[in-house]
Each structure stands twice: as C-alpha cells, then as structure tokens.
Amino acid sequence: MSVAAGLLATALALSGAPGEDGQSAAADDRLLTARVAALVRTAHEYLVAHQKADGSFSIVRNDAAASAPVAVTALAALSLMAAGNLPDRGRHEQAVRRAVAWLVDHCDARGYFITDADGVSKMHGQGYAVLALSQAWGMDAGDQARRAELRAALERGVRLIEESQDTDSGGWWYEPRATSAHEGSITVCMIQALRAARDVGFEVRAQVIDRALSYIRRSQNEEDGRFRYALRDPRTSWALTAAALSTLNALGEYSGEPNAKGFEALQRSDPFTGTSAYNEPFVDYGALYAAQAYWQYPDQRPFQRWWPVFVEQCEDRRREDGHYEAGNYGAVFGTAIVSLTLQVPQGYLPIFQR
Numbered sequence: 001m002s003v004a005a006g007l008l009a010t011a012l013a014l015s016g017a018p019g020e021d022g023q024s025a026a027a028d029d030r031l032l033t034a035r036v037a038a039l040v041r042t043a044h045e046y047l048v049a050h051q052k053a054d055g056s057f058s059i060v061r062n063d064a065a066a067s068a069p070v071a072v073t074a075l076a077a078l079s080l081m082a083a084g085n086l087p088d089r090g091r092h093e094q095a096v097r098r099a100v101a102w103l104v105d106h107c108d109a110r111g112y113f114i115t116d117a118d119g120v121s122k123m124h125g126q127g128y129a130v131l132a133l134s135q136a137w138g139m140d141a142g143d144q145a146r147r148a149e150l151r152a153a154l155e156r157g158v159r160l161i162e163e164s165q166d167t168d169s170g171g172w173w174y175e176p177r178a179t180s181a182h183e184g185s186i187t188v189c190m191i192q193a194l195r196a197a198r199d200v201g202f203e204v205r206a207q208v209i210d211r212a213l214s215y216i217r218r219s220q221n222e223e224d225g226r227f228r229y230a231l232r233d234p235r236t237s238w239a240l241t242a243a244a245l246s247t248l249n250a251l252g253e254y255s256g257e258p259n260a261k262g263f264e265a266l267q268r269s270d271p272f273t274g275t276s277a278y279n280e281p282f283v284d285y286g287a288l289y290a291a292q293a294y295w296q297y298p299d300q301r302p303f304q305r306w307w308p309v310f311v312e313q314c315e316d317r318r319r320e321d322g323h324y325e326a327g328n329y330g331a332v333f334g335t336a337i338v339s340l341t342l343q344v345p346q347g348y349l350p351i352f353q354r
Helices: 003-014 033-049 069-082 093-105 122-139 144-163 184-199 206-218 238-250 257-268 283-296 301-317 327-342
Strands: none
Touching: 033 069, 033 301, 033 327, 069 093, 069 122, 069 327, 093 122, 093 144, 122 144, 122 184, 144 184, 184 206, 184 238, 206 238, 238 257, 238 283, 257 283, 283 301, 283 327, 301 327
C-alpha cells in the first residue's frame, strides 16, 4: 500500500467507512483512535444534517448578518475533508462538493470571499476559505471545469490577501485592504492560508511571507514568552500563543530561544493541562492551533500529556446528537472547529502533515 493510500484508508475509517470503530491493528493507541473516530463520526453527521440548501454552513442566529457563513462553511469543509471526504469521494463527498462550490461562487472579482449578508467573517473568513479551497485543490481529482473555477478563485483570493497586507508592520486587519491597523489572529490566519496555497502550487510573494514572519516574531512578549494581540499591545493570550507557534512551525521554525520560551508559555497557561491563572478567551480557537503546535513540536512528550486530556474533555462536552456548543458562536461552528481539532494528528489534510 502506498503512503497516500494508507492516509486515505485512515481518513475513510474516521468518516464512517468499514472499520469506523477504530479497532484496526494499525491504530496508534496514543492517538486514542477509536474514541476520536466515534466523536468525529457523530460530529460530521450533525454537520451534514445542518448544511443549508445552498451548500453553506453558518452560525444559527436571528440576525443573518452575524451568521458568518464564509468562515463557518470553510471550517466545516475543512473538518469533513480531514476525514477523507473530498469533492469527488468519501461518505460525505456531496456535502463537501456543495460547500466548496458555495465558497467558489462567493469569491468576488477582487478575490474577496463574502456575501451581502455576512458582516462577521471578514478577513478571518478569507483566510479560512483560501485554506479550505487549497486543501480541496490539493486532493480533488474532479472534473477539469470544476478545477478551473477552483483555481481561479484561489488565485484571486491569494492576491487579495497579499494586497491587503500592511507593508510597514507586516500584519493584516479585519477589512480586505491595506491599513496601518493590524491584529495577530488575522495575521496568523493569512499566513496559514498563504502557506497552504503555496504548498499546493500557487505563487505567493516571498516578501509577503517575510514581512508576516517578522510580525509574528515581534509580537512575542519577551518577559513571559506569550504572544500579543498586536504589536505594542500589552494584552496576550494562550490562544494567540498557540496560533503564533503553530504558524512559526508551519514556516519551518521549530527551534531557537523565542520558540522554546513560547512553548513553555503555551504549556504553562494551557487551560486543559496547565496551571494558568489567566481567564483564557477563545479556547476552542486556541485548541485548534495548540493541537498543531504540540503535534509538530520535536519533543512529543507534551503532546502525549495534552492529547488524552483534550479528547476526554471533548467526550464530556459532546451533546447527545454529537454536536458541540461554542458559547455565542453556537453549535455548527463549535462542532466544526472541535471535530477539525480532533483530526490534527491523523495528518490527512496537507496542512496537518509533519
């Protein structure tokens, strides 16, 4: 069996193919494969049941402008694809194909992924959309017409991200234009989207990545190793520390004093396993990046301590129908981001491969 075929077999097991109980002799018990498979399977059943008729996913809110369909559709598509569901194959291939088509259809002439009613996704949605479509591009062997539309949307989306960077700070802001304002979580989202697009063959300007990498480095608080919301902003968080470290790793930086200090801060203030006195915000968002940071770190002992605690908490949080609540962001978003995080170590998505 080839490496690609082996990855696909593992992913299809998670998506409900034969062997979905996770009892394969090849299962790595350190990854708690059977338990994770059960969580992912029911989460995906919930997601597919809540996909809208037009192919999108969104936060269920009375105010449609706050439903964030671009960001949530991209995250749901990423989670489904992480289990081997692609636009042309897999148990939930139809759901993925419709979600990918919806994203492509909502990429405007500038390259901005938006709908008239979406007042929330903004550049976070842009990053997640480019990330999701780049994964689909790298793994979908579908018809040429569909791939041509996908390529065109990705090329426009990448160009818009590049052109929206503040060349002085190297960061990005919520709006799709260059401005002196900038924010760390947006910048991380843009870097990971550009990295994913570059990895599947799209041209990304080296100077854009260099400026962004400098931004991430300079956003670290030298005193405690945590990462700030923005340059010269005193506020730090565990979630942004996880996001920054996973981004540095994605760009090939695994060592050095800033990384070591940041990783110590990540573990110290981890809301799952640490002893932090901080009231950490955005824990589900942070967990997605922490899983990547721990999994990619050369010393796997921190991951082996963190992963069982995270999986157990996911089991405790899961509702009877398989979904996860995420505070004000609701069940569809919560289910998408938690189930995506649970699949990081499976490594089926190119962005999760070490």
